[in-house]
Amino acid sequence: MELGAGVGGLNVKSTTPCLTPSTHIKARNLYSSRAYSYASFRSHQSPICKASVKENSISAESVSKVNTMSAADYSMDVELSSLTALCPLDGRYWGKVKDLAPFMSEFGLIKFRVLVEIKWLLKLSQIPEIPEVPRFSAEAETYLQNLSDKFNMEDALEVKKIERVTNHDVKAVEYFLKQRCQSHPEISKVLEFFHFACTSEDINNLAHALMLKEALNKVILPVMDKLITAICNMATANASIPMLSRTHGQPASPTTLGKEMAIFAYRLSRERKELSQTEILGKFAGAVGNYNAHLVAYPDVNWPQIAEEFVTSLGISFNPYVTQIEPHDYMARLFNSIIQFNNILVDFDRDVWGYISLGHFKQITKAGEIGSSTMPHKVNPIDFENSEGNCGIANGGLSHLSTKLPISRWQVNEASLIADLDHSWEVLAEPIQTVMRRYGVPEPYEKLKELTRGRAVTRESIREFIERLDIPVEAKSHLLTLTPHTYVGAAVELAKNLDTITSLVNGANVL
Structure with missing residues (x-):
């Protein structure tokens, strides 16, 4: 998202009248050298x-x-x-966009993944029906919180080092946290509850949501506000200065400079409001959105309620109807709002460029700057041209994401689905390793990985594995009753409750 570059073509102070006939617009040097603020990558x-x-x-x-x-x-x-x-x-352009780096870089993504994993472990410790994760002491909670709050570049590099072995970015975060907690006398007893019942997308979608939320609130919206304020000040300072309008590029009825600037301030303000009101959504419902593994391990826990409490505790709205992924409809709305904001800004850039071309505005010259390699008199409106170009590039990327992200490919063929299930006993690796985590079996994920990865898994091999587990008899019996056909989690209940949920969303029954 290149908004920082896109809106960077205006250099005005909010308290200074900016555009009058022959007003001097100071051209900034976009090409000066700069030092990296976020270094040691x-x-x-x-x-x-x-x-x-x-x-x-x-x-x-x-x-x-x-x-x-x-x-x-x-x-x-x-x-x-x-x-x-x-x-x-x-x-x-680093100097224009570096404030986004703590949130929108891979460092930011890893940091927010760490935050989500830690918050989930803390949430598990607060659920009475999960005695295997007792409530942490204040010291242990502080230790966990500091892993997130004090996460730094060295920590991120350690995660990347682990990823070179796992070839899996989210699993690398889980292993990193286990390493950091294995010497803690309290947390070390529940290491296998890191990433409990989670699919990677449970972690990723919330991390991405937090990245967008923080970038919007701390960088993008403040930059938009600064721009809108500057144009508003231009409008009020030049409210009475008359100028010739142009329609179809031809002279038309007079207007005032202030009113023409006010149009842009109003349009940008509306899009800024639309963007700020976009609801950021998150999911936390497991591998296919049905809480399958959750319910096998702890059938008496109200997992949809727990998931909603957890997601909303992060300042994100909860989406109850998902697949493995959150559908990203909110991202499409958010990106489209930024696209429209940038479109308005392009219109502004072109108008100001035109006023400069007509000689109505002049740019302040700066000692040492050169406008042309061969024409010494030139002071080109490069900032506005640069803003227009970067808005176009940003909009191209945002447009692709807004149409790509919400689309899924699958359609239903029931006979094919049944055949798929009959030949997919490996899907039971998830509930088995989740139950193993509950009862403290060492390295449950790794043991199931050894059994299933790259190998043909049958009903018999799964049963033999379960029979050898050192877990309570009732838990073993429950696992032995599972089949790919019955391992559907809360899918049936979620589908049957759709009318209730839709009513809550829309405020009235619509089905």
Whole structure:
């Protein structure tokens, strides 16, 4: 989301009258060098290319390394800097968008995954029907909370190191937390309840929701407010200055500069309001949205209620009807609001560009800046052109996401579904390992992985595995009754309660 670059073409103070006939608009240098604020990233990109980000953006050493590139294979060993970054957002525009980095980067994603995993373990400790996770002491809760609150770059690099082994980003977070808690006398007793009954998307969808929520509230909406305030001040400061209107590019009835600016302030304000009111949703219903593993392990717990309490405790609205994924309809609405905001901004950019072209506005020159390599007199409106271009690029990406994310491919063929189930006994690995977690069996996930991954799993092999488990007889008997046909969690109840839920959402019965 490149809003930071998109709205960056206006440089005004909120207390200063900005545009009058022949008003000087100060052209800013978008291309100055800058240092990275979020540094110490280090990764190995490929066998022939190594990269890292350090505090300095350009160094003589990095220039020397670039000069040693092989003409044959273009291999290079070079520091990542504003000159070597592949994306302009991480290069020349970094200074415009760096405030988004704590939330929208991979570091931000990992940090929010850690937060969700920890909050879920704390939630489990508060459920009376789960005695295997007793309520934590104040010291243990503080220890867990600090793992999230004090999560730093070194921690994120440790997660990435684990991921190089697991080749699974969410599992790497789980293993990281287990490592950090294995020496704690209290938390070490419940390590297997990290990621309990969760699918990766339970963690990811909430992490993404928190990323968007924080980025909106702390960066995007404040930037929009600053822009709208600046244009409002332009409108009031120039409310009485007359100017010729133009329709179809031709002279038309006079207006005032202030009124033309007020139009943009009003339009942008409406889109800003629409964006701020977009409800951010989350799910926490397991691998296919039915609480399957939850109900096998703890059939007496009201898991839909627990999930709703957990999701809303994060400041996110709860979506009760999901598959493995949250449908992302809210993301489509959110991205479309940003697209429309950017469209209005493009209209503003083009109008101001036109006023400059007509000579109605002038840009303030700055000593040392050059407008053209051959025409010394030029002061080009590059900020407005740059804003227009970046809005277009941002809108292209946002448009793709708003149409791609909400679409799922599957349709129902009941006969095929039954055949699928008959040949899919490996799906019972999830409830078995979840019950094993409940009763403290060491490394339940890893044991089921050894049994099922890349192997043909049959009813007989599953039964043999269950029979060997050191768990209570009643739990073993319950697992032995499970089949792929019966392991549907709360799916039946969720479907039957749809009319009630829809009524609550809409305020009236609609079915």
